[in-house]
Amino acid sequence: MAPEPACPLSPRVTRWPRPVRYTVGMSPVRDVDHLVVGLGVLGSAAAYRLASEAAGTVVALEQHEPGHAHGSSHGDSRLFRLAHESPADVALARAAYDAWLAVGAEAGEELLVESGVVSFFPLGAAAEADRLAAGLADAGETSERLDGRAVRERWPAFGVPDDVPALFEPRAGVVRADRAVAAFARLAADHGAELVPHAPVRRIAPDGERYLVHTDDATYRAARVVLAAGAWTAALAADLGLDLEVRVTQEQVVYFPQEDPERFAPAVQPGWIRYGAEAFYGFPDLGPTGVKAAQHLGGFDVTADTRTYDPDPANLDRVVAAVRDVLPGVPSGPPRTVSCLYALTSDGEFLVDTVPGHPGVALAIGCGHGFKFAPLLGQALADLAQHGSTGVDVGRFSLVRRGSGGDAE
Numbered sequence: 001m002a003p004e005p006a007c008p009l010s011p012r013v014t015r016w017p018r019p020v021r022y023t024v025g026m027s028p029v030r031d032v033d034h035l036v037v038g039l040g041v042l043g044s045a046a047a048y049r050l051a052s053e054a055a056g057t058v059v060a061l062e063q064h065e066p067g068h069a070h071g072s073s074h075g076d077s078r079l080f081r082l083a084h085e086s087p088a089d090v091a092l093a094r095a096a097y098d099a100w101l102a103v104g105a106e107a108g109e110e111l112l113v114e115s116g117v118v119s120f121f122p123l124g125a126a127a128e129a130d131r132l133a134a135g136l137a138d139a140g141e142t143s144e145r146l147d148g149r150a151v152r153e154r155w156p157a158f159g160v161p162d163d164v165p166a167l168f169e170p171r172a173g174v175v176r177a178d179r180a181v182a183a184f185a186r187l188a189a190d191h192g193a194e195l196v197p198h199a200p201v202r203r204i205a206p207d208g209e210r211y212l213v214h215t216d217d218a219t220y221r222a223a224r225v226v227l228a229a230g231a232w233t234a235a236l237a238a239d240l241g242l243d244l245e246v247r248v249t250q251e252q253v254v255y256f257p258q259e260d261p262e263r264f265a266p267a268v269q270p271g272w273i274r275y276g277a278e279a280f281y282g283f284p285d286l287g288p289t290g291v292k293a294a295q296h297l298g299g300f301d302v303t304a305d306t307r308t309y310d311p312d313p314a315n316l317d318r319v320v321a322a323v324r325d326v327l328p329g330v331p332s333g334p335p336r337t338v339s340c341l342y343a344l345t346s347d348g349e350f351l352v353d354t355v356p357g358h359p360g361v362a363l364a365i366g367c368g369h370g371f372k373f374a375p376l377l378g379q380a381l382a383d384l385a386q387h388g389s390t391g392v393d394v395g396r397f398s399l400v401r402r403g404s405g406g407d408a409e
């Protein structure tokens with residue numbers, strides 16, 4: 001079975017260095033100050049923060065090619081929303097909004113498209129929409145409580161029934177995912193990080209106060225390590241004596257190509273989430289790929305080794321049915337499916353912490369909704385690796401949980 005083609009990366013990412021290869025006469029071990037494992041969105045964000053702030057060398061190792069489509073971070077878009085159950089998550093999302101603007105400004109491109117997001121709730125669940133709206137208001141954030149009729153009046157493409165409870169977040173929208181990963185990587189390289197593709201880390205071994213990180217071509221002796229390996233994290237954590245339960249699911253997103261991309265462009269069409277026993281979400285049309293939609297947690301359990309790239313027809317049927325309900329005018333050309341991995345902790349919340357007994361190793365799991373927080377989670381990873389603590393409010397995501405929950409998207 002042929003793998004899915006790599007997602008197109010921004011053409012400005014041209015600075016991936018060749019893998020470092022050691023020859024006879026060179027030291028078999030290379031000393032580095034900071035070593036990042038994994039260049040998905042979290043590892044790229046951490047590499048960028050380390051390269052901008054930390055003293056010393058930063059090397060980041062990625063097992064695949066840049067912008068590959070084998071993990072969790074590929075594709076053109078991720079939803080960004082501010083509404084969350086807990087006030088701490090609302091505050092974190094607001095900080096992430098500012099962080100995306102700052103990274104976009106430094107990268108010289110728009111990474112967060114403020115299309116707004118409308119959330120639809122089941123009939124009878126108006127209280128849930130009210131609660132989220134109140135949480136946003138408490139944080140000083142604007143939102144609008146609407147019903148289906150008001151939604152249709154403003155965005156006629158939506159086909160929801162009159163009394164569906166809805167919540168509109170004007171400052172929510174879409175993160176341009178591929179571009180964001182590329183921007184973090186490019187900025188990391190601009191700040192002096194060495195990014196090494198096709199360098200799978202085979203083993204991490206403590207070596208006094210440092211860590212030997214073995215690839216096929218080289219061994220690095222690192223003072224600090226950031227483990228941002230997504231669905232591959234558990235095996236590397238086990239090298240450091242950490243028994244980490246990471247559930248991996250194979251998810252699917254569906255693209256509906258449109259003849260007229262302006263019809264559902266972000267200026268006229270917000271992103272959406274439909275909550276219920278099964279949750280679905282969708283995006284405005286960002287360009288050539290069309291309108292995208294998916295079911296949250298609509299996949300099945302796999303491992304990073306057993307996952308396939310095969311379309312899931314039952315999932316496709318569910319997504320097509322949901323899109324026909326929410327945006328009846330969307331399906332036009334034959335839909336295209338792309339698979340993606342969720343790496344999930346047991347409670348669905350992020351994990352951001354240092355490895356017990358190894359204060360120089362920080363790790364993170366972004367679960368099914370971590371992209372929107374990537375600039376902050378990257379900052380937290382960089383801080384934890386360097387100093388053992390961080391000013392980013394991620395204490396509740398530690399290995400010892402202070403709370404749990406887990407939101408969709």
Ligand SMILES: Cc1cc2nc3c(=O)[nH]c(=O)nc-3n(C[C@H](O)[C@H](O)[C@H](O)COP(=O)(O)OP(=O)(O)OC[C@H]3O[C@@H](n4cnc5c(N)ncnc54)[C@H](O)[C@@H]3O)c2cc1C
Pocket residue numbers: 037038039040041042043061062063064070071072073074077078079080199200201202228229230231232233236251252253294340341342364365366367368369370371372373409
């Ligand atoms: C279908 C789908 C939809 C989503 N929708 C949203 C959304 O709307 N909003 C949102 O906020 N979030 C969303 N998410 C979640 C978000 O995308 C993830 O939380 C985020 O991408 C996780 O990034 P990561 O860097 O941890 O993992 P990954 O992107 O998987 O990166 C891990 C990297 O580590 C590399 N690696 C692993 N092992 C090794 C090794 N031994 N040596 C070298 N490299 C290694 C991998 O190759 C990979 O590149 C979605 C996820 C999916 C799959």
